[in-house]
Amino acid sequence: MPVTKIFSGETYRIQVLDESGNADPQLEPRLSNELLERMYRTMSLCRVFDRKAIALQRQGRMYTYAPVEGQEAVQVPAAMAIGPADYSFPSYREAAFYIARGAPLNKLFEYFMGWEAGQEAPKESRDAGVSIPVGSQTAHAPGAAYAVKLRKGKELAITFFGDGASSQGDFHEALNFAAIYSLPAIFLCSNNQYAISTPRKIQTASASIAQKALAYGMDGIQVDGMDPLAVHLAVSEAAKKAREGKGPTLIEAICYRFGPHTTADDPNKYREPAEAQEWRKLDWPARFQKYLSAKGIWTPEYGQKISEDATKEIEAAVASAEQFRDDPLTMFDYVYNKPTGHTLEQRKELEDEIAKRKAAGLMR
Amino acid sequence: MATLSMIQAINQAMLQEMERDPSVVLLGEDVGHEGGVFRATDGLQAKFGKERVIDTPLAEENIIATSVGMAAAGLRPIAEIQFSGFLHLAFDHLVNHAARMYWRTRGRWQMPIVVRTPAQGGIRALEHHSESMETFFTHTPGLKCVMPSNPYDAKGLLVASIRDGNPVIFLEPTRLYRSAKGEVPEGLYEVPLGVAKVVQEGRHATVISYGGPMKACIDASAKAREKGIECEVIDLRSLSPLDETNEVAKSVMKTGRLVVVHEAPRTLGIASEIMARVNEKAFTSLQAPMKRVTGFDVQFPLARFEDYFVPDSFRVLSAIEETAGY
């Protein structure tokens, strides 16, 4: 037969909580109350963090920030579906992931307040620092996954990126490498519909990002990214598969960026406010609260207490970050693992210059 | 003549060249309806349509590779790279193709590509948004590289770059987009690539720079003048080709003293080349060791330490005083 079918594939979408917060009985992951509460508390904390960060920037107390409102239900459940020893390669819009991984809140604020020391994390952390070149971090995950596989470890590597990032060569090269060597890697795309002003339809003519996995010979799935249970389910299954040596997974989480691209952006230039109102109906708080209240966890008082605690925690972190000061000479400390003579010479040069400025009463 | 900001001058140059020459097209991330994140392409898609002002998928390597193909087939693409640090993603196609296609085709295919990107610091941005990368490009035969310091030069250099026929990396100091204002002729004109400009005459020391730090040099020169040191200040404008009319050597022959200022890290920066040329062309005129004032050889700092990195008038004045007092 001269014409034969060589490939056919299908891509699925999963949603556990419907729009009113009722769980699908077949898919419901039956997580412990402790985990559900932790998830809700952390997601709530992230929303407070996010709104505070925007407010601080507007007041001139912080520099550029990339808001996560609308994407907490991707980042937090994903963080809770992997282990502390797993490697992660997040983008610049992953404050909620870092928070869920236990990053000190004051450090996050310091970073967005322009302090390099805000990039510090505990030595044992396996979370990469914020990666700003869009899509680049996706290609680091297969490398880490390969290293794990080589040493017969059980960890995995997860990377986060956006719909825009799926246009970068790095993303395609990363999927390809991970699939060829059946690596323990998870590619979690937060498809928030926009890359700054550019709508998703200018990133790909495909019906979904998830289906791209098929062409690379790996699994791909789409989830409702405003449904924390669906995200937790998808990432847990991908993690299990990875640890069993069954290869990588691409997960496309459908969500919406309610805020501006960054605090430097005005979304009204390129999208209608009505669009956000539609997405707001799918936002996780109401749906998750409904689910948790059916479980006997959430009550209005419980919700109130959680948001008050979150506000206190955030305020304390901001106060600490605003106290932070550092020495400009530290800019020479991390250029190389040991400073070169050349670096030290320039460090001395700046030190002398600062002294000279102080003496002239011109210290900036 | 109207007073325009640098961003308006850049916008006007593109608009008028697109009106004049239908083969000029514009492509990049968010350049269409959004008008670019700095609004350099504001209104151009409304005027010239989506076919000539192209919103690309998010892929810098592809933006430049596509430009190479477009240029091969007779278009004159102006590619916008959203921030300097992301031009690195396109390095392969710039260096391996755009810079070599004319050579590889023995002159059959010119590469009339302009790659515009914001450059340098001063806006308290995140990582990768403040780099000064000119050395990568000036070190690559086949690429040209310019950096204006004022609206007049920005328009004239951009027009010349669009018409040049070689790939030109057009670096736009972000902090000058709105802060630099000046008179700009309504019509089209060219500022030729490769010609430095003496912006202030003086007899005691030559101060050379380009782009963002020009302001620090002019301020420092004014302060030096109060102290009796008259500086000749030169704006290189074009880094490759570099000072084809030997303004630097001519000036040093007059002053005998040289301070070169750039924001890029020191090692193998433009200052190294300027000093080497002065050594070759005006050594016997030198009355003091040549000095350079540059960014440090470190990762461009985050917001809080940015001011300790970027050369300012204090740092330039110190160098002028040292060389004058030698």
Ligand SMILES: Cc1ncc(C[n+]2csc(CCOP(=O)(O)OP(=O)(O)O)c2C)c(N)n1
């Ligand atoms: C390589 C690169 N090009 C351009 C930018 C500027 N930029 C920052 S975020 C962004 C859009 C990214 O969109 P997407 O991948 O969907 O992620 P989102 O911002 O929506 O989370 C752009 C163009 C960048 N940071 N890196």
Ligand SMILES: [Mg+2]
């Ligand atoms: Mg997006």
